Amino acid sequence: MLTTLTILAVAFFVAHVYLLFTSFGKTGFQKQKYLWSHITLWITGGIACLIALLFAGKSVSGVIDVFDTPGKAAILLLIAFVLSGAAHSIVKLLVLPKYQKTA
Numbered sequence: 814m815l816t817t818l819t820i821l822a823v824a825f826f827v828a829h830v831y832l833l834f835t836s837f838g839k840t841g842f843q844k845q846k847y848l849w850s851h852i853t854l855w856i857t858g859g860i861a862c863l864i865a866l867l868f869a870g871k872s873v874s875g876v877i878d879v880f881d882t883p884g885k886a887a888i889l890l891l892i893a894f895v896l897s898g899a900a901h902s903i904v905k906l907l908v909l910p911k912y913q914k915t916a
Contacts, residue, residue: 815868822860829853833900842909851897858893862886 832850836843865880872878880886 815864815873818860818864818867822857822864825853825857825860829857837908847904851901854897854900855890855893858890861889861893865889 829850832846832853836847836850865877865886866883868874868877869881869886870878880889
């Protein structure tokens, strides 16, 4: 189960990166892809939180054991949302203005 959840988390993170970078193309800024890039990041955080809730404290991994309480596991969700917010701010304030000038 841990392997399956880890593979799912990695797959969603790869999808996040792919969607994020392909949101900006020759056809302009694609809002739908950009939204899905954020959603896939949130799903990745949710899966990471689930992994921590299920496997922390069971000596499966030293990294997972760090998140040995529900509160610590929830930090993984918080990290995903903070990263999403930071990325959105960077794109909105720095990338889009320059991107729209060249388009």
